[in-house]
Amino acid sequence: MQNGRLRDMIPCGDEKQVKKIYLQQAPQLIAFARKFVDNFTAEDIVHDVFLKFYHQNSEKFNENGIKAYLFRMVRNACLDYLEHLKVEETYVSRIQAELKIEELRWYDLNEDILFNEKINAVYDEIERLPPQCKRIFIKAYLEEEKHARIAKDLNISVRTVETQVYKALKIIRDNLMPLLLSIFFVLL
Template sequence: MNVEDIETGKDLIALIKKGNTATFTAFYKSYYQKLLLTSDKYVKDIHVAEENVQDVFLKIWENPEGLNNVVSLKSYLYRSVINASINYLNRQKNIEQHHLKLASELTEEYLMELDEEHEMIVLLRFEIEKLPNQCKKVFKLSRFENLKYKEIAFRLNLSEKTVENHIGTALKTLRARFLADEALNKRGKSYLMLMNLFLC
């Protein structure tokens, strides 16, 4: 079957069932540029347009039976690509609206809590840097890279017991520092978050 002979869905189904990939590829190429321009007219992004066109042809190849009742293949292709383009724009619009909604919900209270949280993490990191060198390495691997004692021991060529002792020393030192600071104790959510994440 020649490319010129492919007009209906049933024609294309017959072609795909024969496994005639060369003719299907030629058919794909004969429509590709036109469909690409059609999609780009809507999405204004050539890379997105390429994906839309490729997706339409891929779905046809993977599920040709869906074309059974298609009388005009050309019309079907154009409609499919236009619909894919509109769906993309709707998704982008929903994402944009979601972001705008989040931005509108950034209350002063939330921003203050966020700033306080970051301030406390900076303070914690500053205190961690004061720990003895090996103790500091072990604690960072545990809390910032989420490594288990066994993994830390292997990486630093230490025994698991030594790793455990370093973690214990770090926690004792940091807890003493933060529990002794009355100003930090009064910081509510941020303080509790810090204690739960790093000092438990």
């Protein structure tokens, strides 16, 4: 509080005096606040400062100290607003990052599910193959036996093994193509 004579002291709860000070100081304070925040926020900050100023009934200032006090209050309010905004933006950025991470995890989880669905669909199609075709296909692809060995074990020609493997692949591919396309379009 600055030194001053008693007649220079203004009670802050005095509505007429505060209104007079508001009319004198508000335009400059708003212009000052606009250097740091947008127009609407600057006006809100200045109005809030005057409300605080009005409710400080016990404090008294001389007229010269009021202007400096109000500018300091507006400065502090702008600083508080900007710091809050920074925290808020950090929070929003963090939440956005967390949502993106969750989305990526969802894709990982669903990719595993879709992979398992594809594998199960292939095994289902293998089970539906004609018995001889199924037996040859399992030996060739799942047990990784050579065509010559399969032909010898089953007492059939290598050409028959090749024909049966080709037939099995064609049946599986034809039956799974709609499923694979639907999974592909779901991922897009």
